[in-house]
Amino acid sequence: MEVIDIIKYDDKKYRTQVIELWKAVFGYKEARNDPGTSIDKKLAVHDDLFYLAGESNRIIGTIMAGYDGHRGWIYSLAVLPEKRKQQVGTILLKYIEEKLKNLGCLKINLQILKSNVAVKEFYEKNGYKVEERISMGKVLEEHSSANYLMEEKGNHRLQ
Numbered sequence: 695m696e697v698i699d700i701i702k703y704d705d706k707k708y709r710t711q712v713i714e715l716w717k718a719v720f721g722y723k724e725a726r727n728d729p730g731t732s733i734d735k736k737l738a739v740h741d742d743l744f745y746l747a748g749e750s751n752r753i754i755g756t757i758m759a760g761y762d763g764h765r766g767w768i769y770s771l772a773v774l775p776e777k778r779k780q781q782v783g784t785i786l787l788k789y790i791e792e793k794l795k796n797l798g799c800l801k802i803n804l805q806i807l808k809s810n811v812a813v814k815e816f817y818e819k820n821g822y823k824v825e826e827r828i829s830m831g832k833v834l835e836e837h838s839s840a841n842y843l844m845e846e847k848g849n850h851r852l853q
Contacts, residue, residue, distance in 0.1 A: 766794040
C-alpha cells in the first residue's frame with residue numbers, strides 16, 4: 695500500500711474526481727442526490743468537514759461529515775472499489791472522528807441501507823453499533839408553494 699494523504703477538499707482541484715468517484719460508488723438515482731449539488735450545498739456551510747484520501751495524485755476516497763453542536767453525522771464515505779480492504783475507509787473515518795471530537799462532538803450517527811451488509815460490517819469493525827431507531831426522512835421541494843417570510847427578529851410566518 696502506498697502512502698495515503700488526507701487532503702482538505704478543494705473544489706477547483708478535485709470536483710471532477712470526486713463526482714466521478716461518487717457516481718461509481720453510490721450510483722445516484724434521485725436528482726436530489728446529484729453529486730455536484732451535494733458538493734455545492736456542503737461548501738455553502740463552510741464547516742471544514744470534507745476530506746479526501748489521495749494516493750499518487752489520485753483521489754481514492756472521500757468523507758464528508760456534519761456537526762450541529764450536539765451530534766455528528768458521517769456522510770459520503772466512499773472508497774474506490776479497487777482500494778477497498780486496504781484501510782483507506784478506516785483512515786478517513788478515524789480522521790473525521792478526531793475532527794468531530796475536537797469540535798466537542800460526543801456521538802456520531804450515520805445511516806446506511808439495510809441491504810448493504812458489507813458497509814454495516816465495516817462500521818461495526820470500527821466501533822459503530824446498530825441502534826434501535828427508526829430512520830425517517832422527508833424530501834423537501836426546493837421551491838415550495840408555502841414560502842416563508844422571515845421577520846427581522848427571526849420569527850417565521852406563512853406568506
